[in-house]
Amino acid sequence: MSLICRHDIPIFFANIDTPGEQQKYAVALIKWFFQFVPKHATAVVLYDVGCVIDRSNQLYGIIPDDIAKRIQFVTSAMHAYGHQWACQLVYNPRLCNGLGLTDGEGAERVWSRLTKLIPIVRASSGARRLWLTDRQLSFIASESLDNLGSWIKHRLEGATSQQDRAECTLSKIQLEIDDIRKQWQLQKETQLSVKPRAHIQINKELDALLSLQGHWDSAENAIQVAAEALKTSKATKSLNMLKAIQETHEQNSRDLEKLYVSLSNDKSPLQVKKAEPEFRQALRLAHDLKITIRRQAISSFFEWDRLDQAVGGRNSALGTKLHQQTRKAISRRQPALMSAIKKYNAYCATLERLYNPACNLPLPQPLPTKLSELRDSSLLAEDVWTTSDSKPLPWLRNPNVQSGIYAMLKQARCLEEKRRLQSEAENLCRWLGRELLAVELALYSPSNASLLVHLSRCRDHLLQLKAYWINPFIPTERFDAQCAHAKELALQLIGGNPMGEGKKIYAQSADFDHEVIDESSMEPVNQDIDPTTLLLVTDVLLSTEELEGASIPDDTCAIQNMHMTKLAWIEPLGIIEDDLDVSTLKMPVPLASPPSFSALHGIGFNLDDLQRLTQAETMLNDICLNGCATILKDICDKDPSLGLNSHHCALFTTHDLIRARYKARDQELWRTMSSTKYWDKDVWILPIHRPQQMHWVLCVAYPKHRVILLYDSLVDQEAWSYDLKDLSNLFTRLILLANRHDHQLDIPIHDWIAQPTVPTQSNNYDCGLWVIAWIFSALRGKATCNHHVTERTIPQWRNFLAALVVNYSSHSLTKSLINFREQR
Structure with a gap:
């Protein structure tokens, strides 16, 4: 059984050696905890059956009076909903004042992180099992302590979001908060006065x-x-x-x-x-x-x-x-x-x-x-209401009052959570200052010479926590001021030069009989050595000061801007329809010599790919889709009329989103995508593959307008909600990388809108052909071709693409394809 603080940091654990989860373990943990806190400290105990242990204490006094009057028993949030409503009115943390959004399920979360030890300790001895569990719990506690800053930030965002929704509900129902609070009191009095249930x-x-x-x-x-x-x-x-x-x-x-x-x-x-x-x-x-x-x-x-x-x-x-x-x-x-x-x-x-x-x-x-x-x-x-009332009960019959009570309670818990988070952030800052002061004083004390290395590491770790603990309540300046104040106060208390004192400690710890030698009194070893032939450390490594001032760009792979784009699931209005007629498309003039491998951006067709492209009712692969799109882009760029539009389009490949999804480094992302010169383009075209669905979709972005058109022949709204998170991260990184490489791209990375197009496909193999058709329309300066390209004309579109690829492929490949068709 465990005692976990509200930040999911393990404090104490009890080893259960009897059948069942008996109350004595919880009581022992509570008593042990109060031995380490001030005499006036109060606590809220959230337990799966907090109502039961509270009732046991009321009947039998199993907890000393000096502790019982300072604690409040509450049922953990998720377990509370399995209790009767009368029990929840008293013990549910969402209905109790002062608890904020604390759920009391930290023990469950810690346990989920301990499950990895089960197969390891199953065959271990009892002593080793306890040792391994203790080591894992110590690591969890240390890691959770380092992450308190991000924990506060995350909790604050959640509280703010829930408070906004609650206040929106309160504004809609247009009821006075005092009236809602009065109805809540009447509801509690009425439902707590109900007679006991059946035997x-x-x-x-x-x-x-x-x-x-x-x-x-x-x-x-x-x-x-x-x-x-x-x-x-x-x-x-x-x-x-x-x-x-x-x-x-x-x-x-x-x-x-x-x-x-x-x-x-x-x-x-x-x-x-x-x-x-x-x-x-x-x-x-x-x-x-x-x-x-x-x-x-x-x-x-x-x-x-x-x-x-x-x-x-x-x-x-x-x-x-x-x-x-x-x-x-x-x-x-x-x-x-x-x-x-x-x-x-x-x-x-x-x-x-x-x-x-x-x-x-x-x-x-x-x-x-x-x-x-x-x-x-x-x-x-x-419950089924079994009592007549001469007056109507708004809390029972009026839906607005019921919604208002829920919103009022949620708003109150969110405000409590924010106040507690602010208090905890202030405590973090003060605690860091006190710990730094204690470590600085210990470092300059001669009696701690043998602990110099450990104390130095402890100080370094505390200084690193400063960066981890930055939160919306305490900015960086406050932490810096607290650390500087701790060092100044330590200097005042020791009343001497800390560096000289540190040298003496080092000399004593190394058992030197003399003071540290002054470098200025040392004789040069050899005056005849040419200084230009010496390899100095400063030629290889930057000093600490130079390293702090050097401009070393951070990699953008850690950026999480998943809320950059808002999905508006309505068909866009005013888009330009492409009058593309597949039956009248003509092949371009045959090339005197086929384009080089680099001209097709590294996309090469082999015989299997051409067979897949020519065979009906066969789904295209990435080589077919990327190759066809690249060839169409090359044709449009060379056309005098179409080139006016296609030159303003940046065509990405199906692999680019995958690189961003799996956190490719900036160097790799820039190397593969900078050739499109997307920072100069008005339209970004990105085909996407969904491997689980075996489906091709398309995203066409207009960055200057912050609009994204989603092309999905099956129109799956839930799948787009996941893809847009990765798209938001990719577009954010592209904008930052362009600016970092001196290509000014003044485009906001928030408030983008994504809208879908209409469905067009009823089978499970033509999605790639639809994506290529949409790409061709985008290159032609249009938005969609859904009304002119249909499932009836898709086979003609497939034949056109196959002939186009043969025209653009090498002579040897063309000859192989002709032989292949003759064999068929």
């Missing part, structure tokens, strides 16, 4: 009955299947037996319903005025059944989470045995849950049919019958 024995009986109902429904389905199969049978005896089985099943179903009614809790809270007895009975049954459904549904959700814990690489996957056991448990419980939901929805329909407005009672709403929809529905957490 646990009755809950068990209802669970057993619902399980029986699930099996009964399965039997009913089997009987219906058998009846459907035997309806044309001429075996009279079999039909009579089946009819008897159906009648017996219907009678047993009625008896089962009576049994459920008899098990319903007669003492459940029910204070309804002017209601018929049938309405009261249905309301009581729906009330008790809703509680059971919520408990079973939450258990089912946790089981699905366990199966999906490895999705997206979050955690390690379950083993085969655990996976099978979990699947069996889900399949065993799901029929009973579905039967309970259907029965509850039937009660809701009955209540709606028998409802009397004079009852002044909100009716329960039916639940979704799909688990995925049920999980996202807020109806599951709502």
